[in-house]
Amino acid sequence: MKRYILIILILLSPLTVFLQADNLTSPLISIVPRPTQIVPGSGNFTFSAKTAFAVENQEQAVIARNFIDLFTRAAGITPALNVGSKEGQIRFVTDSSFKPEAYLLEITPQQILIKASDTKGFFYALQSIRQLLPAAIESEQPVQNIAWSVPAMTVQDEPRFGFRGLLLDPVRCFIPKENVLRIIDCMAMLKINKLHFHLTDDNGWRIEIKKYPRLTEVGAWRVDRTDVPFHSRRNPERGELTPIGGFYTQEEIREIVAYAADRQIEVIPEIDVPAHSNAALAAYPQFACPVVKDFIGVLPGLGGRNSEIIYCAGNDSVFTFLQDVFDEILELFPSRYIHVGGDEARKTNWEKCPLCQARIRKEGLKLKNRMYLSLLWQVLIVCMPILHRYAGYLTRIFTDSVFTQSFYTRCFQRDMVARR
Numbered sequence: 001m002k003r004y005i006l007i008i009l010i011l012l013s014p015l016t017v018f019l020q021a022d023n024l025t026s027p028l029i030s031i032v033p034r035p036t037q038i039v040p041g042s043g044n045f046t047f048s049a050k051t052a053f054a055v056e057n058q059e060q061a062v063i064a065r066n067f068i069d070l071f072t073r074a075a076g077i078t079p080a081l082n083v084g085s086k087e088g089q090i091r092f093v094t095d096s097s098f099k100p101e102a103y104l105l106e107i108t109p110q111q112i113l114i115k116a117s118d119t120k121g122f123f124y125a126l127q128s129i130r131q132l133l134p135a136a137i138e139s140e141q142p143v144q145n146i147a148w149s150v151p152a153m154t155v156q157d158e159p160r161f162g163f164r165g166l167l168l169d170p171v172r173c174f175i176p177k178e179n180v181l182r183i184i185d186c187m188a189m190l191k192i193n194k195l196h197f198h199l200t201d202d203n204g205w206r207i208e209i210k211k212y213p214r215l216t217e218v219g220a221w222r223v224d225r226t227d228v229p230f231h232s233r234r235n236p237e238r239g240e241l242t243p244i245g246g247f248y249t250q251e252e253i254r255e256i257v258a259y260a261a262d263r264q265i266e267v268i269p270e271i272d273v274p275a276h277s278n279a280a281l282a283a284y285p286q287f288a289c290p291v292v293k294d295f296i297g298v299l300p301g302l303g304g305r306n307s308e309i310i311y312c313a314g315n316d317s318v319f320t321f322l323q324d325v326f327d328e329i330l331e332l333f334p335s336r337y338i339h340v341g342g343d344e345a346r347k348t349n350w351e352k353c354p355l356c357q358a359r360i361r362k363e364g365l366k367l368k369n370r371m372y373l374s375l376l377w378q379v380l381i382v383c384m385p386i387l388h389r390y391a392g393y394l395t396r397i398f399t400d401s402v403f404t405q406s407f408y409t410r411c412f413q414r415d416m417v418a419r420r
């Protein structure tokens with residue numbers, strides 16, 4: 001066998017040498033995602049302490065300043081920033097003929113010209129430059145003996161997709177705020193513009209809600225089963241210590257949302273209803289169906305039968321609670337959409353619960369799906385005045401699931417109508 005491997009290696013070696021040589025002779029221009037068009041030029045533009053940015057307004061100044069901070073930190077130099085001036089080697093020029101988020105980047109040894117119609121376009125041009133710079137630009141400490149150069153070229157770029165998202169799940173494993181901010185930085189560099197932030201589930205409630213402090217006092221913490229794989233972790237028992245977890249204060253959430261906005265990223269929160277709610281129900285067990293007799297704790301794993309414990313659809317106080325929670329969520333997140341989950345809502349307890357059955361009879365609700373997805377929405381729309389009170393926000397709330405896709409489509413159409 002060894003002999004065959006040796007023969008294959010010998011056969012491949014000229015190819016390997018060729019690829020390396022090719023990489024060495026022609027500089028590899030690597031911008032991710034790949035721009036619409038790149039035309040290489042000749043020479044390099046080099047950043048130094050004498051470099052100046054010329055931007056047209058304060059909005060552009062914010063993104064230029066963030067970019068300059070990279071040099072201050074990693075290169076120990078701070079290029080100048082001239083606002084409302086044309087004096088500078090790196091010039092921002094608004095051109096309304098560009099599509100949203102699109103940009104033109106012209107790099108010559110003497111100057112860099114950026115054209116775009118909106119702040120996002122200028123921001124993305126800077127991210128392309130960031131990727132073209134030596135990787136040391138990402139260093140937290142000044143790095144010596146580096147030429148802070150980018151190759152001359154002309155880049156034309158526009159997105160193929162308006163919604164470019166990353167789903168972040170700090171529920172199964174808590175992610176401290178500092179790490180979330182770092183992830184947002186990396187998203188920005190890759191021109192990802194939506195952070196889908198999964199904040200509640202069976203395994204933890206990660207956002208402070210002022211009106212219901214137990215959601216984080218109790219719901220953010222779970223038993224330690226870290227020695228066992230997630231899928232085979234035993235459910236918690238009453239009285240066990242719950243040292244594993246964490247949550248974001250509202251102040252931290254505001255910081256995350258603002259930090260993301262500075263980087264052209266919209267944060268879309270996910271608050272799961274009516275299933276994936278064991279963390280909330282561990283804190284407020286009165287919102288589960290009264291037929292549930294098991295101990296409800298924050299689940300350290302999949303949960304087995306306990307994952308079937310969901311909000312009671314017949315108890316009016318559940319909807320008051322949800323309305324209060326969404327009041328605070330809508331206040332914290334200016335995003336166009338709010339995700340309310342909607343998946344894997346098993347009907348086990350709703351079928352046995354007299355309150356749920358009474359609701360179904362009273363409202364004349366239809367039970368078609370095994371997972372009661374349509375019931376979920378019927379109940380939400382009937383029972384959550386928040387959906388009426390925030391008429392403008394109706395378009396901002398969506399769930400996953402097949403049923404929801406049609407709802408989502410309708411939301412989108414409503415949006416189109418609203419914008420016209």
Ligand SMILES: [Zn+2]
Nearest residue numbers: 289312353356
């Ligand atoms: Zn019930």
